[in-house]
Amino acid sequence: MATVSATYLGDLRVECVHNQSGTRIITDAPTDNQGKGASFSPTDLCATALGACAMTIIGIYAQSHGVDITGTTMNITKTMSADPRRIGKVEVVFDMPDRDYSQKEKTIMERCTQTCPVHLTLHPDVEQVFTFHWQR
Secondary structure, eight states: OOSEEEEEEETTEEEEEETTTOOEEEEEOOGGGTSOOOSOOHHHHHHHHHHHHHHHHHHHHHHHTTOOOTTOEEEEEEEEETTTTEEEEEEEEEEOOSOOOOHHHHHHHHHHGGGSHHHHHSOTTSEEEEEEEOOO
16 A cells, blocks of 8 residues: 555645545645745655654654653754755754753764664765754
């Protein structure tokens, strides 16, 4: 069975359905590429997938080692390149909660970003920058 089913709605919009859960996402072309920018663009989803995947791997580590990362936030910035038009750089900035993490825990969580499947899937020409802001 397919993981996602999608339908072109016209006007550069696509409705995607996650078949297992029924969750729907509509994508729209960005304003700098003939779209309205009314929703995530496909490349926005790719950049978002990188951040969410890295956060998930960090969460798996934290959950299995009794480390509380609840409340962690992140900001994801995607920079496009031209000729060919593609994602050139994705920056993911994690703002970690004000907790007394050990240096070992911090190091392991930072290394988790390098093992997420999306990071390992993206072409090496896509620059991926992960930054952690630790409160203490």
